[in-house]
Amino acid sequence: MTRIVLAVLLVAMLAGCAGTITGEASAPAAPGGPQRVQLEASNFKFSPNEVKVALGQPVEVSVTNTSSTTHNITVLNPQGNRLASADLPAGATRIVTFTPTAAGRYKFYCDKFGHSTLGMSGQFVAEAK
Numbered sequence: 001m002t003r004i005v006l007a008v009l010l011v012a013m014l015a016g017c018a019g020t021i022t023g024e025a026s027a028p029a030a031p032g033g034p035q036r037v038q039l040e041a042s043n044f045k046f047s048p049n050e051v052k053v054a055l056g057q058p059v060e061v062s063v064t065n066t067s068s069t070t071h072n073i074t075v076l077n078p079q080g081n082r083l084a085s086a087d088l089p090a091g092a093t094r095i096v097t098f099t100p101t102a103a104g105r106y107k108f109y110c111d112k113f114g115h116s117t118l119g120m121s122g123q124f125v126a127e128a129k
């Protein structure tokens, strides 16, 4: 029994690692709690840059800027309206939250001039469970 639990944990851990390497991830959600996502902002990308999230449950995004330049994270809904935005001073971690209320792609990007063009963008993909 213990062995089965360990095997399941190992698979979950491997899946998590694989997600980070490929630039994709899913947000783990505690029952009834927010879905927590960790992103790293650097020159000039977000990692991971694609994260699956569940519909109708708040998403708490913790972004750490590991570069020595100020960045930003801005989250848009599928219609292109701004849901959340925060500047990220060099070395700082900031949390932004939003709730995906409709299935679709929620783009996120850095609003500093030219940064999204250089690759500082990604998306949250909200799908019904």
Ligand SMILES: [Cu+2]
Pocket (backbone or CB within 6 Å): 070, 071, 072, 110, 111, 112, 115, 120
């Ligand atoms: Cu930036």
